[in-house]
Amino acid sequence: MPRSQRCIVPRCNATGSASFHSLPRDPALLSQWLQAIGVEHADLPKKALVCNAHFTPDCYHHLTGFEMGFYKTPSLKPGAIPTVMDRSSPAVTSSRTREIGCQTEPLDTCDFGVQARVVPRRMNKACQMRPQGKNVACDTRSLPSNTFLPSSPFSLDSTSTPQKRRRHDDLSSYHAEVTDSFDSEERPSQPTSVHTMKKYIVYEDCLLQLFKSCSVCSRTCNVEKYVQGTFLSITQTCPHCDHSSKWKSQPHIANFPAGNLQLSAATSFTGCSFLQIKKFLAAFNIQSISDRTYFNHQSQLLHPTILWQWKCDQTVLLQQAAQDGDVFLGGDMRADTPGHCAKYGSYTMMDLKANRVIDLQLVQSNEVGNSQRMEKEGLVRSIAALEEAGVQIKNIVTDRHPQIQKFLREQKPAIQHFYDVWHVAKGIGKIIDAMAKDKNCTELAPWRKSIVNHLHWSCSTSKSGEETVAKWKSVANHVQDIHTHDDENFPTCLHEPLIGEDARQWLKPSMMSCERLVMLLLGNKLLKDVEKLSPLYQTSSVEAFHSLILRFAPKNVAFSFLGMLCRLLLTAMHYNENADRPQATTSSGELRYLLWFPKYKQGDFSVRPLKATPTYGYIETLQELLFEHVVENPEPYQELMQQVYVPPPLCSQYDRPDKSEAVARHTSRFAVMDDDEDD
Known part of the structure; x- marks a missing residue:
């Protein structure tokens, strides 16, 4: 003017x-x-x-x-x-002025005499931010009564010295919720991190309506949009009054749009498949990131974050196990595919007393020659890692793998090796089922369940291996209606006399079914295994953990070595957090149970206690580590990831032909059939 x-x-x-x-x-x-x-x-x-x-x-x-x-x-x-x-x-x-697209606060300016700045109460709907909550060297109690100071949605801090904040705090110190008026009860007491902000599904036409009219002259504006994954930037230019503004849908963190990075993080940290998430977003017509962007995030930031957090959690678990002194471990291997030619074998070592996974070893089959040798290699690596951490291994429970038996017997004689009862009972039950299918041994079918239960009872009620064997051998006499035995460790059966409906269809010594069953129950190899059955702890929790892996790493999906390793670690975090969940109750306080009909019971049912709803605190921990530390300084986390040995792929042992020559030599069998029909 x-x-x-x-x-x-x-x-x-x-x-x-x-x-x-x-x-x-x-x-x-x-x-x-x-x-x-x-x-x-x-x-x-x-x-x-x-x-x-x-x-x-x-x-x-x-x-x-x-x-x-x-x-x-x-x-x-x-x-x-x-x-x-x-x-x-x-x-x-x-x-003070600023660009609309900048979602961080400009520098505070104030009058030297008053040292108070005007904090607006109302905001433009296109701006996804709130005013900064802290005031520099400001004491509102010293303001004159006639000074114009609109009420602020944030309380002012009266500290005399401003606190220095890290760069990522500056980027994440605003709140995403925007309303025309703010309720005093909804005012945040501290800045909100980017990954904890609420997100909303906004339709494009509804969003562009906010930018059609110029905010100065109210005439029609030119609107240009820029899309990068989930990120949207809108540039508004008025040809009448030359007013221009730029709006961004999300902030940037270390040159990454925050929404793109959090979409990748949420997919990986929850163990989901990106292809399924992408298919869902495409069906919903929601803007998403590309495959390359996701895998770049995964290799550069997400995998290092998972490995770092697992190392921190594992250090605490190993320290607790080392302080315990008498650790009772349970180990077992899980292959990535059914059959005899698995690519990966993951060996789980669990502290059975604490019910926590304390070590995981991933072995690829070409590291040891074939998939049959992976279980022993996983056990060797796991024991070496635990001993290096100061854990004294005195007892371990595994299955009856021959290579495991030989290694612990010859290389680790100080470790007492026990067998899991469920694995032995499952083998006996399968043999009895096979014999019962013979027309001369059909009498064995009703005895299967009792014999398996007797094995569990013999192990759990015995104080030594000799007593377990004596109780187990008594079942060979019991099925023949003989209840006194020659073994001093278990001279007679403990049950009451069986009469009337309690009497069974006893087997006679002259029957073929009786002879075959006695040979099975009193076999020398089986008796040696029964003597080493674990009386206290079993590997059922390890089996439960292996079934949980299917949710994070399904067997019908191929993963890279690092991808498979990180999904195993995520499974361990989830299991360790929810291992001690209480049993769920009804509204009246009664315990809840579930009737379960497993396939192997062929119509019979089992009763399962229902657990409380699982928690997912580890996901929040991983996101906090990612957005507040890894993004700002990824080098130490990536260096830890580089220390993991990644074996070459299985196809590296073969000569790779030239692709053009292979295509030229390719002949379909259907092409030959077509030529014959033409002739």
Whole structure:
């Protein structure tokens, strides 16, 4: 505005540096204006103007947007009348400005005499941020009573020295929730991190409606959008008043759009398949990231985050196991595919007392020659890692793998080796089922369940291996209705005399079924295995952990070595967090159970206690580590990932032919059939 123009209000010296408003054309409103400012109609100059210092804040439209720099000039509400005649009262002047797309706060500026800044109450809907919650060297109690200070949605901090924040704190110190008015109960007490902000599904047409009209002149604007995965940037340009603004849907963290990175993190940390997530988003028509972007995030940031967090958790578990002194371990291997030619074998070592997975070893078949040798290699690596961490291994429970038996017998004689009862009982049950299918041994079918239960009872109620064998051998006499035995460790059966309905269909020594069953139950190899059955702990928890792996690493999906390793570690985190869940209860406090019909019981049922709903705190821990540490300084995490030995792929042992030659030599068997038909 030219310097020659000035305010017509008496004793007001406002010149072109202030914002002015023209007199209204409505005669009635013009008369009210002139009466309020004390100027006669005859004394008006050709271009009469009134500066904004004579209007109260409630006379303006979008006052907050003007103070934040969204509008070049403030606009008066219809019917607004100047009421402030004292020039010393604060005017509505242009405050700090910033670009709309910048979702971080500009520098605080304040008057040296007051040291308080104007914090707006209302916000423009296109701006996804709130004013900064902290004030630098500001004590609101010292403000004069007539100072204009709108109520702020945040409480001001009265500290005298500003605290220095890291760069990622500056990027994540705003809140994503935007409303026209803020409730005092919803005011956050501290800055919200990027990954904890709420996200909403917004339709494109509804979003672009906010940018169709110019915020200054209210005319139609030119709108350009830029899309990068889930990131959206909108540039608004007005051809009439040259006003321009830029809006961004999400902040950037270390050159990564926060939404793109969190989509990748949420997919990996929950053990989901990106292909399934991408298919779901495509069906919903939601903008997503590409495959390459996801796998780049996974290799550079997500895998190092998972490995680092597991190492931290494992260190605590190993320290607790080392302090315990007497550790009872359970180990078993899980192959990635059914059959005899698995690619991966993961060996799980679990602290059976604490019911926690303390070590995982992933072995690829070409490291040891074939898939049959992977279980022994996994056990060897796991024991070496635990002993290096200071864990004293005295007892271990495994299955009856021959290589495991030989290794522990020859290489680790100080470790007492026990066998899991379930594996032995399963083998006996399968043999009895096979014999019962013979027409001469059909009498064995009703005895199968009792014999298997007797094995569990013999092991759990014995104090030594000799007593377990004596109780087990008694079942060979029991099926023949003989209840006194020659072994002093178990001379007679403990049950009451069986009469009437309690009597069984006893086997006779002359029957073929009886002879075959006795040979099975009293076999020398089986008796040696029964003597080494574990009386205290079993590997059922290890088997439960292996079934949980199917949720994170299904067997029908191929994973890279590092991808498979990280999914195993995620499974271990989930299991360790939810291992001690209590049993679920009804609204009246009764314990809940589930009737389960497993396939192997052939119509019979089992009763399972229902557990409480699992928790997923490890996901929040991983996201906090990723967004607050790994993104800012990924080098140490990537260095830890590089220390993991990755074996070459299985196909590396073969000569790779030239692809063009292989395609030229390729002949389909259907092509030969087509030629014969043509002839």
